[in-house]
Amino acid sequence: MLTNCKSLVDLLCETIQIIMNTENKLIVDFDFQLVINFFAGISSQGPGGEMETLKALSFLDNTSSKIKIADLGCGTGKQTEIIASNIDCEITAVDIAPKMIEGLNNRIKKKNLTNKVKGLVASMCELSFNKNEFDVIWAEGSIYHIGFEKGLREWKQYLKPNGYMAITECCWLSNQRPKDSSFITENVSEIDMISTKLKIIEDCGYKPIAHFILPEYTWIDNYHSIAKTRFKPFLEENNYSFAAKDFVERMEQEIEYYQTNKEYFGYVFFIFKNI
DSSP states (O other): OHHHHHHHHHHHHHHHHHHHTOSSOOGGGSOHHHHHHHHTTSSOSSSOOHHHHHHHHHTOSOOSSOEEEEEETOTTOHHHHHHHHHSOEEEEEEESOHHHHHHHHHHHHHTTOTTTEEEEEOOTTSOOOOTTOEEEEEESSOGGGTOHHHHHHHHGGGEEEEEEEEEEEEEESSSOOOSOOHHHHHHSTTOEEHHHHHHHHHHTTEEEEEEEEOOTHHHIIIIIHHHHHHHHHHHHHTTTOHHHHHHHHHHHHHHHHHHHHTTTEEEEEEEEEEO
C-alpha cells in the first residue's frame, strides 16, 4: 500500500514538473542518457547533408595527400563517413557518448572504412591531442556545446599552421527577428549574425575562406523527417514515460518552430584557415 502511495506521489510530481516546463524547454534540461538514446537511434543528429559536407571539403587545398582530421562531436558519423569515402585521410572521430561511438563504429565497419576512421569517447572540452596534430578540425552542428569562440581558441593548438577548420553554427540570416525569438535564443544562446561570427573567426587568428547557408532540405528532409520516424519507437522503448513524452513534445516544438521561422535563422558552414 505504501509503495502504491509513493508511486502516486511520484506521478503527481512528474506531472507538475511537466506542466511547469512546457514552454521553451531546453535539450540540456533532459536526462543526458535519454537524449543520447533518442539521437543514437537516427542516422543524422542535426541539419546537414552529403552535398554540403562535400562542398565544404572542396574549399580545402591540403587534400591532395593523406591528411589527419579530428571530427569533434561526430555523433554516429554521417559526415565522418562522407569525408573518409572521398579523400585520403586518417580521422579521429570524437564524441562524449559511448553509444554514439558505437553507432559510428558500426557505420564505418559496414562501409569498410575502419582503416581510415578511429572512434574516441571524449569530451570536446577536455581533449588530449598533441599540439599541431591535425591538418583539419571538423565540427558539424557541435561547437555550440563548448561555445563558438571558446572552441576556436581552445582547438587552435591542435591544428597545424595553415590547417583548416570546417564548422557549422546556427546564425541569424537577416536583421529581422521572429515574433517569438525566445525559443531559439534560449536553445542557441550564442546565435548571432554571420558577420559577427566572421569577425570572431578573424579575432581568433584564422583567415575566413568560405561560408554558405545550409539549405532548408538539410533541416526538413535530412533531420526533422528522420527524427519523426524515431518518435514512436523511442516512446515504446521508454514505456511512454512522462520524460520520454516530454522530450518528443520538445522535438515537435522545435520542428514546428523551424517551419514557422526558417527565414530568420539557419545553420551556416564556415571554412577558415589557421594563420
